[in-house]
Amino acid sequence: MSQPRSTHDEVAEAIRAMEPTGESLEFKQSTPLWVQVVKWGLILFSIVVLAYISQQLIEAGYWLMVSLTAFVAICILAIYATRRAIPLKYLFPGVLLMLALQIWPLVYTVSMSFTNYGAGHLFSKEEAIASIEANSVREVEGAQRYALNIAVPDGADVATGDLAYLLTNPDGEFFVGTLDGLEPLDAEGVEAGPTGRIISAPGWITLTPQQINARSADLAEFGVPLTNEAGETTGGVRQVGLSEAFVGSPTRVYDEETDTITDQVTGTVYVAQDAQWVPQDGAGAALPQGWRENVGFDNYTTAFTDPVLREGLTKIFLWNVFFAAFTVASTFLLGMAIALLMNDDRLKGKAIYRSLLILPYALPVYVTALVWASMFNQEFGLINNLTGLNINWLGDQTWARTAVLITNLWLGFPYWFIVCTGALQAIPGDVREAAAIDGAGAFRTVRSVIMPLLLVAVGPLMIASFSFNFNNFGLIWLLTEGGPFEGGQSQIGSTDLLITLAFRLALGGVTPNFGFASAISVIIFFLVAGISYIGFRQTKALEDVN
Known part of the structure; x- marks a missing residue:
């Protein structure tokens, strides 16, 4: 009587039998019906939405956009209607959103910067x-x-x-x-x-x-x-x-x-x-209806050659760099100091303290900025009333900039407190114990041991924070609107950043100039990109820290 073979033997024999032919085992699993229904429902919904968008674009006469929309619809069918192109099923949404929300606005802004697009020059x-x-x-x-x-x-x-x-x-x-x-x-x-x-x-x-x-x-x-x-x-x-x-x-x-x-x-x-x-005779005003046309590099040359704008842009750029750098440095140092304090095992009730310290970060910026603006009021503000001072916080250039830095310190330190708290908890306790055995004091341990290890984690975040504060439109506009304005002009303010200047030129004036504001935005882009590149090059020195 023959003995039944084990399942293991049967599988091994099947694999050996398939080896000469080069075949491979395939384990197929049927897709549930509801998954197929959801998939095709989403595909159909996407096609319907794109068809509606195409119809609106056709009525508006934007034929290039119609072609791009049709191309997106074809890509959706080609990628998601088949079982092939598995990586593209995950990459396509991200690439599409990047093109729609990042690349296209950038290309459109650059193209607009070479035109006179603005009030009175909106149409052909x-x-x-x-x-x-x-x-x-x-x-x-x-x-x-x-x-x-x-x-x-x-x-x-x-x-x-x-x-x-x-x-x-x-x-x-x-x-x-x-x-x-x-x-x-x-x-x-x-x-x-x-x-x-x-x-x-x-x-x-x-x-x-x-x-x-x-x-x-x-x-x-x-x-x-x-x-x-x-x-x-x-x-x-x-x-x-x-x-x-x-x-x-x-x-x-x-x-x-x-x-x-x-x-x-x-x-x-x-x-x-x-x-x-x-x-034609030069007597009288021009007609209000102008048209949009290409002006080449006129917007860029105006930004750098007009005496008033050139001087104003130089001052704004220097203040812009100082504002972003000081904000990053001050908020990081304060956040790190509080994180070091809260990381001490001898401190009781740390959870309560940490919850209270992140409240400024949890509140909306537009609420906090408006509250600080009221507190800085010279006559009725809380700061002057409590201290007995009579400082014109928002009406003097120096004090207005000081008020902006103080407010941004209050808004920014909780972020670095959270980041540094997580980074400190990832540093092994043995490192500090070894430093103590070597005779290093608390300050020397922080400076020579903890700081290098901390910067490895937070260095790229500091560059990102600099880029954010370089374009921190919300705080400046809500707190000072770029003012105070000196010298009898209303275009360039003492606390203006480049981004608030671009906004004022585009929308804030009597005759908005979108083309010139786009040129300023392109200049800002290259400035931030250049500074960020230098910063990332410098952070390479931290790669050797272990």
Whole structure:
């Protein structure tokens, strides 16, 4: 009677039988049905979202972005619809987010820095001409009027979204008027009042009288151009009050052959100069509608050659470097000192103390900065009232910078306290015992033993902290808004960082200049990159510390 063979023998025999053919064992496991449903559901959802984005981009005319969106959709299908490309299934989301949130903003900022993009230079030359002609229309005698409502696209901010006219002609037909012209509006889903005025329409948000009044400045410059079959502007539609619009003919007409605009009322001829229409005879102001164009390196040369900006940028850069370096050094030393104290085994109740010490780090910066700003108030602030001082903390250059450094010390030391606490607990106790046996005192142990070991862990974090504080926009803007401003100017403040200056140039002034602010941002990028590179080179000396 034969003896049954063991499972081990059967497996060994099977492996030996497969060796000559070069085959390999495959252990296949079926994927649960619910996993397949979730996977294909997510793929389908991603494709639908990308298809919707593509549709919006097509309507806006951004064909390059349409191509990129289609490419992303193809990549999703190629990577996740098959069992191949396993590494890409994990790498693709990170690469996509890096391109969308890091690389693309960087490329866009650099490209914008070579343009004059800003107030009065937002559109193309053709759009500027159409806007000028539409805004100069006067009502044609006997022409029909439209019932009017003001709207913005659905999903847009009512305070900043692109304006549009929702119009109803005397025959009851609905239209939408934008800067691109007048187009019919599908009557399905449109709700109109007794006078024919559109109350609501699919895809549009109608504005309330209060919201219309808030955007009166934008509406004053808004008009709907009317064109003929040849594409030539023949007139425009303008608002009259809150509920009517009229058809008019332009008083300022563009001549393509001479590239000029003529005001038919005053006879003034405007010529193109520096992306604006200026009077040919030099008398009078330029028209407010300019256009966007490439200016090369003008923004960079302005930053370095304009005497006021050059002197201001130099002062801001020196203060910027000092602010970031002093902040890192002071917060690190204070955080490390407290961490050393809390790391002493003889101290009782360390958990409570540690919880209290991280409170400044746990509170939102915008709350803490505003509280400190109130405490630094010269007349009613807590600091002057408690100390009996009469220091103008936020109105004097030196004291304002001191206030900024004190506030940032309060905000920053808990971070280094947490980091140093973890690093100190990772240092073996034998190292300190050996130093004590060698006769090293407490200070010498910290300086010669603990500090080198600590810097190995926190060195890269110090460089990252320097980069963060170099662009610490929130603290400066909430505490001082870059001020105080001296010398009768309002562009360059005593506590300004380069990033707050760029923000003020882009959004804070009467005539925002996004192109110049982008150039400043690019300069900041290279400065931070250069300083960080030097810092990382210096940290190589710590690699030999064991």
